Amino acid sequence: xxxxxxxxxxxxxxxxxxxxxxxxxxxxxxxxxxxxxxxxxxxxxxxxxxxxxxxxxxxxxxxxxxxxxxxxxxxxxxxxxxxxxxxxxxxxxxxxxxxxxxxxxxxxxxxxxxxxxxxxxxxxxxxxxxxxxxxxxx
Amino acid sequence: xxxxxxxxxxxxxxxxxxxxxxxxxxxxxxxxxxxxxxxxxxxxxxxxxxxxxxxxxxxxxxxxxxxxxxxxxxxxxxxxxxxxxxxxxxxxxxxxxxxxxxxxxxxxxxxxxxxxxxxxxxxxxxxxxxxxxxxxxxxxxxxxxxxxxxxxxxxxxxxxxxxxxxxxxxxxxxxxxxxxxxxxxxxxxxxxxxxxxxxxxxxxxxxxxxxxxxxxxxxxxxxxxxxxxxxxxxxxxxxxxxxxxxxxxxxxxxxxxxxxxxxxxxxxxxxxxxxxxxxxxxxxxxxxxxxxxxxxxxxxxxxxxxxxxxxxxxxxxxxxxxxxxxxxxxxx
Numbered sequence: 001x002x003x004x005x006x007x008x009x010x011x012x013x014x015x016x017x018x019x020x021x022x023x024x025x026x027x028x029x030x031x032x033x034x035x036x037x038x039x040x041x042x043x044x045x046x047x048x049x050x051x052x053x054x055x056x057x058x059x060x061x062x063x064x065x066x067x068x069x070x071x072x073x074x075x076x077x078x079x080x081x082x083x084x085x086x087x088x089x090x091x092x093x094x095x096x097x098x099x100x101x102x103x104x105x106x107x108x109x110x111x112x113x114x115x116x117x118x119x120x121x122x123x124x125x126x127x128x129x130x131x132x133x134x135x136x137x138x
Numbered sequence: 139x140x141x142x143x144x145x146x147x148x149x150x151x152x153x154x155x156x157x158x159x160x161x162x163x164x165x166x167x168x169x170x171x172x173x174x175x176x177x178x179x180x181x182x183x184x185x186x187x188x189x190x191x192x193x194x195x196x197x198x199x200x201x202x203x204x205x206x207x208x209x210x211x212x213x214x215x216x217x218x219x220x221x222x223x224x225x226x227x228x229x230x231x232x233x234x235x236x237x238x239x240x241x242x243x244x245x246x247x248x249x250x251x252x253x254x255x256x257x258x259x260x261x262x263x264x265x266x267x268x269x270x271x272x273x274x275x276x277x278x279x280x281x282x283x284x285x286x287x288x289x290x291x292x293x294x295x296x297x298x299x300x301x302x303x304x305x306x307x308x309x310x311x312x313x314x315x316x317x318x319x320x321x322x323x324x325x326x327x328x329x330x331x332x333x334x335x336x337x338x339x340x341x342x343x344x345x346x347x348x349x350x351x352x353x354x355x356x357x358x359x360x361x362x363x364x365x366x367x368x369x370x371x372x373x374x375x376x377x378x379x380x381x382x383x384x385x386x387x388x389x390x391x392x393x394x395x396x397x398x399x400x401x402x403x404x405x406x407x408x409x410x411x412x413x414x415x416x417x418x419x420x421x422x423x424x425x426x427x428x429x430x431x432x433x434x435x436x437x438x439x440x441x442x443x444x445x446x447x448x449x450x451x452x453x454x455x456x457x458x459x460x461x462x463x464x465x466x467x468x469x470x
Contacts, residue, residue, distance in 0.1 A: 086344035125448025
C-alpha cells in the first residue's frame with residue numbers, strides 16, 4: 001500500500017483527521033523556512049483549503065512548495081481535500097486545483113476534521129485504491 | 139483559573155499608550171492569513187440585486203413571508219450582539235496587536251450583516267410587517283434566552299477562553315436555525331438573490347468561527363490538564379444548553395411548515411462543526427446529522443456534494459474550477 005502525506009495548520013483539523021485515520025503519514029511543515037520533505041514512495045495527499053471568495057490562495061503555500069519538487073509530483077497518486085461547505089463554491093477547492101495541476105484524481109472531500117463516516121469510507125477506499133493500483137503494470 | 143490577565147481590571151491609572159502595530163513583525167502568521175482572507179472577501183449588500191426577488195417574494199404565502207421576516211430579525215439580533223458586544227469583548231483578550239485588528243474587521247462585518255437584513259426588508263417588505271417582526275424578536279423567549287446565555291459569558295470578565303467558546307457557538311451554531319430558511323427557499327428556486335446574500339454572510343461567519351476557535355486552541359494549550367478538562371466540560375455544557383433553546387425555537391418557527399426535523403439535523407451538523415472549530419470532537423452522531431441534500435447543495439452550490447471517487451459516485455477527474463491554479467508560488 002502507498003503512503004499518505006498531509007498538511008495541517010495551527011487549527012489542527014487535518015492533523016486530527018490523520019490521527020483518527022490511524023495510518024502512518026508524512027507531515028509537510030507549516031514554517032516558511034522549513035525545506036519541503038521528500039516523498040519516498042507513491043502517496044495520497046491530504047490537503048485543506050484556504051481560498052478567499054474568488055478561489056485565490058486555495059492551496060497552502062507549504063503544499064505548493066512541496067509539489068514544486070518534481071520527485072514529489074511523480075509519486076502523487078491522488079488527493080483528498082478538506083474544507084468547509086460554508087465556503088460555498090470554493091468548498092475543498094484545493095483538491096481541484098492540485099488535481100488540475102498534477103493530473104491526478106480528487107479521491108474524496110471532507111469537512112474540517114472529518115466525520116466518523118468519512119474516516120470509515122476513506123479507510124476502505126485507500127485499501128481498495130492501492131490494491132487495484134498494484135494490479136496495473138508500471 | 140490561570141487565564142491571561144484582563145486589562146479591563148486595571149482601570150486605576152491612565153490608559154497606557156499602545157505600541158504602533160507593525161504588520162511586518164508577526165507573532166502569529168494566522169493573523170495575517172485571516173486578515174487577508176477577510177479583507178479580500180469584503181462585500182456590501184448593495185452588491186446583491188435583491189430587487190430581482192420581488193416577484194418571488196410575492197409568490198410566498200403570508201405565513202411564509204411572516205416566518206421569513208421573523209427569522210431575519212432573529213439573525214439581525216445575533217449580528218447586532220456580535221457587532222456591538224461580542225467582537226469588542228474579545229479585543230482586550232487579544233494576545234497580539236494583529237489579532238485586535240482582525241477582531242475590528244470582524245466587528246465591522248457583523249454590522250454589515252445586520253445592516254443587510256434591513257436591505258432585504260426595505261426591498262421586499264412593508265414597513266408595518268417589519269416593525270411587527272422586530273417587536274416579535276424583542277419578545278421571543280427563545281431568542282432572548284440564547285442571547286442571555288451568550289451575553290452572560292461575554293460579561294464574565296474573568297475568562298477570555300469562555301468568551302471565545304460563546305463567540306464560536308454564536309458564529310458557527312446559533313445562526314443556522316435561521317440560515318436554514320433562505321437555503322430552503324433557494325433549493326426551491328425562491329428568493330435566490332437573498333440566498334446569495336446569505337451565503338456571503340455564511341462565508342464570513344465561517345471564517346470568524348474558525349479564527350476565534352483557533353485562538354481558543356492557542357489559549358487552551360497554556361492551561362494545565364485539569365483546567366483544560368474543565369474548559370471542555372464547560373463548552374459541552376453550554377452546547378447542550380444552547381441546543382435545548384435552539385430545538386424549542388426551531389419547533390416554534392418550523393413546525394407549521396413540517397420542517398422541524400430537517401432543521402434539527404442541520405443544527406446537529408453545525409453544532410458539531412462549532413465544536414470542531416474549538417478543536418473538540420463531535421457531540422451528535424453522524425446519523426443525527428443527515429442534512430437534506432437539497433439544503434447542502436444550496437449551501438455550497440456547484441461543489442459536487444457527494445463527490446466520492448472511492449465508492450464510484452464522483453467523476454474521477456474534477457477539473458474546471460481552475461481560477462486558483464494561477465496563484466503565485468506554483469513553479470510548474
